[in-house]
């Protein structure tokens with residue numbers, strides 16, 4: 001760990017102190033509660049049991065890493081927590097909101113917008129937009145902030161991830177590590193409570209992996225953003241507070 005960590009300075013430091021109702025939450029609040037969750041995908045006439053009775057609680061401010069065999073259900077679990085998908089059976093509580101197969105789409109969309117940020121292995125930046133335009137896009141679509149306010153927030157976020165000098169570059173003009181830092185800035189643009197990361201360093205070299213991990217730990221420690229990250233890289237385990245192993249759709253081990 002020789003590279004200095006980027007200084008993360010965010011304007012909105014309401015993390016940990018307030019929820020959207022303004023009430024104070026204690027550090028040990030369970031921000032994610034997965035109870036007896038099953039997910040079966042229909043594949044033709046067959047069902048593929050991706051999750052088979054998963055229980056998992058995550059405290060606010062925790063950094064949890066999910067490891068496990070390929071096909072073990074890691075991405076499926078992350079998608080359920082991210083409300084991208086719904087459980088076939090069981091319940092999930094995210095920031096006090098109970099999610100079941102009957103939760104309306106509008107409620108899930110609200111949760112995704114206000115509480116959750118996503119980072120995937122592939123950077124998923126829009127190639128025709130500059131770094132700052134990519135970060136700004138969720139705010140533009142939301143249409144709540146004035147242009148100057150949006151720009152100021154995005155500029156600050158890009159500065160926080162060490163990308164200020166390249167904010168007018170297109171994705172094709174950035175390295176993989178730089179693109180991933182832009183996607184992290186984009187994931188933070190709505191000040192989420194939870195960042196869900198699916199193999200975010202999968203396409204990065206060792207140096208950029210370390211840079212991104214140190215940034216994530218800094219965000220986690222400084223602002224209490226809860227991190228749930230899927231990875232296959234055993235060298236990253238020391239960055240986490242807790243490790244969860246998934247195999248064949250079940251939690252096999254926690255440490």
Ligand SMILES: Nc1ncnc2c1ncn2[C@@H]1O[C@H](COP(=O)(O)OP(=O)(O)OP(=O)(O)O)[C@@H](O)[C@H]1O
Pocket residue numbers: 041042043048049050068069070071072073074075076077
């Ligand atoms: N949309 C889908 N339709 C059918 N089966 C699916 C679908 N998505 C995932 N699966 C199956 O569910 C199981 C769990 O998949 P999942 O993507 O969660 O695994 P994973 O642990 O993330 O694996 P990897 O480490 O390879 O990314 C696998 O058997 C997979 O083939």
Ligand SMILES: [Mg+2]
Pocket residue numbers: 074075076
């Ligand atoms: Mg996966």
